[in-house]
Amino acid sequence: MPWQRSADEADADATDTAVDDPQTTEPARKASYTEGKGRPTPKRRDAEKKRGPVAPPPMTRSEARARRKDMRQTMSKDERREERARQRDLRNEIRDRRMAGEEEYLLARDKGPVRRYARNLVDSRRNFAGLFTPIALVFIVLVYGLPRYSMLVTLALLVFVLMVVVDCIYVGRMVGKRVAERYPDSTDGGFKLWWYAASRALQMRRLRVPKPQVERGEAV
Structure with a gap:
């Protein structure tokens, strides 16, 4: 009869339902598919532009001292200790090279x-x-x-x-x-x-x- 279906047709419908069932296919899709970010990856130069302008070097000693003070306020105690040690080593190196007479480390006079x-x-x-x-x-x-x-x-x-x-x-x-x-x-x-x-x-x-x-x- 038309309203009666064969066993093979019933099995085929069941199989199609199992394949198209979103609850069954979603985990498999997530495991094998990486969803895009929805936007293109920016170029390096474009990303660097968004960081903002780089501060120019200090022109006077007072400006350099104020900049160091601001930087110390944003640093932790350990970072300040490391910065002082680095500055001390740098001064010692400059003094030793100046005493040795290296031209680039001498005073202008x-x-x-x-x-x-x-x-x-x-x-x-x-x-x-x-x-x-x-x-x-x-x-x-x-x-x-x-x-x-x-x-x-x-x-x-x-x-x-x-x-x-x-x-x-x-x-x-x-x-x-x-x-x-x-x-x-x-x-x-x-x-x-x-x-x-x-x-x-x-x-x-x-x-x-x-x-x-x-x-x-x-x-x-």
């Missing part, structure tokens, strides 16, 4: 072949002016320790200062003359170079920055 040559000239001789600091301290102690002879001590101190001034003038003129001979086209000369050489001669040898690169008496 010490850079250049002319200034290096002037330092070598000063360091290669025994400068009387280098005794100024220790002997001046001795005279000051004698003035207060021996008030009875304060006039003689003061007179001796004045003579000593005069000798130091004469030595500084000699060093400045000598360095200026030697630099003019070796670097005739250099514009780094005159009073500034004289003062640079004299001020280095006034310093004790072990306190000079950068450290002397030549020995006393060595030909330069």
Whole structure:
């Protein structure tokens, strides 16, 4: 009869129902299918643009100090400790390289072949002016320790200062003359170079920055 179906047709309908049943097919679909994000993956340069502009480097010391203060406020205690240790190591490295005379780490006043040559000239001789600091301290102690002879001590101190001034003038003129001979086209000369050489001669040898690169008496 038309309203009666065969057993094979009933089984086929049951099979179609099982295949099309969403409760049966959903777990299998989720296991084998990854749903899209619904939008394309942005390019790297587009993602970097969305991060916002990068802050320019500080132009002054006060600006750098304020920026470091703001950064420390957002850091944890351990992060601040690590940052201080990193900054300390960096300062030590810069100081060591500056003392060694590496050009890129020197101050602006010490850079250049002319200034290096002037330092070598000063360091290669025994400068009387280098005794100024220790002997001046001795005279000051004698003035207060021996008030009875304060006039003689003061007179001796004045003579000593005069000798130091004469030595500084000699060093400045000598360095200026030697630099003019070796670097005739250099514009780094005159009073500034004289003062640079004299001020280095006034310093004790072990306190000079950068450290002397030549020995006393060595030909330069």
